[in-house]
Amino acid sequence: MSMRDLKNRKTLLGAIKNLSKIAKDFSTKKNNEKILVCKKCGRASRLEDLKKNLFICPQCSSYFPLTGIDRFDMLMDKGYRLINYNSKKINPINFPNYRNKEEDKSSEAVKIARGKILGSPVLVASLIDTYMLGSLGTYVGEEITNMIEEAERKKLPIVIISLSGGARMQEGIFSLMQMAKISSAIYSFGEKGGLYISLLTNPTMGGVSASFAAQGDYNIGEPGALIGFAGQRVIKETLREKIPENFQKAENLENFGFLDMIVERKNQREMIGKILRMHRRKYGRL
Ligand SMILES: [Zn+2]
Incomplete structure (x- = not known):
C-alpha cells in the first residue's frame, strides 16, 4: 500500500x-x-x-427523496384530504414472493390528495420511493387513472409528482399496460381542456419517464434530478462509449427542451400555485 x-x-x-x-x-x-x-x-x-x-x-x-405526505405538506394548503379509489392490489403473473408481506396489504407506491395550492383547487398524486422504488404497477396505474378521470369530471387541474425506478417487473406486461392506460387518460383529460403539471424528481426513470411524467402541460424538474429511460450503466455497456457527466440530469434536459423549467424546492409551491391561478378561469373551476 x-x-x-x-x-x-x-x-x-x-x-x-x-x-x-x-x-x-x-x-x-x-x-x-x-x-x-x-x-x-x-x-x-x-x-x-x-x-x-x-x-x-x-x-x-x-x-x-421527498414523497407522499411530506410532499403534500410542502406543496398544498392546510386541510387537504388523502383519498384513494380502492384499487385492487393484485399479483397478475403470480410472481414468486410478491405481495406476500404484511406491508403489501397496507401500503403501495402512490398517494393521492385532494385540496388546494395557494387557494386553487387541485388533485395531486405523489409516487412513493420507499415502496418498491415507486414502481408503476397495476395499483398505481389504476389509482392515477381514477384520479385523472375524477379531475376530468370535476374540471380540476392535476399535479403528478414522479419519483420512480420505472415499470414494476414483478407485474410483467401488466405494468407496461399502465403506461398506455395513464397516457390515454391524460390525452382525453387534455382534449377536454384539463391542466396537468408534472413534477419530475430524482430519479424518474423507465416506463414512468417514458409515459405520464413527460406528458405535462408543464414539465417541471427538481435541481440535479436524474431523469431518463434506461440506466446509465446499461447505456454505457451497450454503446461502449463514455457518457457525459451531466447526461440524464434535469439541467441538461432543460437545455434540450425536455423540461420547461427547473424549480428549487423552496419555490415549487409558489410556482405551481401561480400556474394553477393563471389557468384557473379556464380549467380550475369547482
Ligand atoms: Zn449532504
Missing part, C-alpha cells in the same frame, strides 16, 4: 468514525428521533430538522 493509499484510507476511516459518532450522539437522545444520513456528503441529520429544511442536506444542499 502506497503512502497515498494509506492517507486516503485514514481519511475515509476518520470520516466513518465521525459519522458513527454523530449517529451515536443522536441515538442517545431520550425520544426516538429518526436520523437520516446524506448519501452525498455523509452528514447525519435529525428527521425533524430535515423536514424544516424541506429535506435538503444543510451541509451540501443535495436533495433527499
